[in-house]
Each structure stands twice: as structure tokens, then as C-alpha cells.
Amino acid sequence: MSKLDEQIKLLEWKDLGDERGNLVVVEGNRDIPFAIRRIFYIYGSDDTVVRGQHANRNSEFVMINVCGTSKVRVDNGSESRIIELNRPRMGLYLKNNVWKDMYDFSPDSILLVLASEHYDESEYIRDYGEYLKYLKEFKE
Numbered sequence: 301m302s303k304l305d306e307q308i309k310l311l312e313w314k315d316l317g318d319e320r321g322n323l324v325v326v327e328g329n330r331d332i333p334f335a336i337r338r339i340f341y342i343y344g345s346d347d348t349v350v351r352g353q354h355a356n357r358n359s360e361f362v363m364i365n366v367c368g369t370s371k372v373r374v375d376n377g378s379e380s381r382i383i384e385l386n387r388p389r390m391g392l393y394l395k396n397n398v399w400k401d402m403y404d405f406s407p408d409s410i411l412l413v414l415a416s417e418h419y420d421e422s423e424y425i426r427d428y429g430e431y432l433k434y435l436k437e438f439k440e
């Protein structure tokens with residue numbers, strides 16, 4: 301198992317829907333590995349923009365395209381992978397210290413993000429060179 305496989309997880313939740321429509325439930329510490337302190341969502345982005353481009357020292361995330369599709373490129377300094385978020389029952393869990401780029405948003409994309417921490421700009425690393433340096437220090 302690669303290190304990245306321990307840092308990211310693809311999650312799939314049940315559909316509790318019936319003839320009235322679909323219902324997906326995500327409970328903190330039950331359906332995802334952390335208690336939810338914050339949610340935010342990204343929409344109105346398209347296939348020309350790249351968002352994210354950062355790593356977080358403390359926050360863990362679960363990303364869900366509740367509508368439409370997008371791609372997430374994850375990177376831990378030595379391995380990278382591209383995940384397509386393309387259904388509302390699918391979530392991508394990211395541990396802290398994983399670099400992420402979100403891109404290729406469909407016009408109807410609504411990317412919902414659940415986070416383990418309140419917003420704190422000081423835990424963001426927004427420069428990839430700095431991220432690699434931080435990982436090196438972190439290991440020592």
C-alpha cells in the first residue's frame with residue numbers, strides 16, 4: 301500500500317431514497333473519519349480554472365460533487381493521483397498535509413467540502429516549493 305493510499309480514501313454512501321427522490325446522509329465521525337466543523341461549496345467555476353493549489357497543515361476534508369463533476373489532483377510530495385468526482389454519493393477523503401488542485405469543473409458543478417477545522421489561513425501552504433520544504437522538515 302502506498303503512502304498516498306493511507307492519506308486519501310474514496311467513500312461511497314448509501315442512497316436512502318424512495319419514489320420521492322434520493323437522500324444521502326453524511327454524519328461526522330460516522331460516515332466520515334472526523335467531526336464536521338465547517339462546510340463550504342464551490343460553484344460557478346468552469347474548465348478553465350484551477351482551484352485549491354494548497355495543502356493544509358491541520359484540516360482534513362471530504363469533497364463531494366453534489367451536482368455535476370470535477371477533478372481533484374492530489375499530491376503528497378512523492379506520489380500524485382487524479383480522482384474524478386462524478387456522483388453525489390461519492391466522497392473523497394483527504395488527510396491533512398495533502399496537496400490538492402481542483403479543476404475541470406462542469407458548468408453545473410457544485411463541489412461541497414466538509415472540513416474538520418474552522419478556517420485558519422495560517423495552516424494553509426499555498427506554495428508548492430514551500431510544501432516540499434515543509435514535508436522534509438516534518439519527516440526529520
Ligand code: TYD
Nearest residue numbers: 338339340342350351352353354418419420
Ligand atoms: P481559496 O482557499 O483560494 O479557495 P479554493 O480552495 O476553493 O481555491 O479561498 C478563496 C478565498 O476565500 C480566500 O480569500 C480565503 C477565503 N476562505 C475563507 O474565508 N474561508 C474558507 O473556509 C475558505 C475555504 C476560503
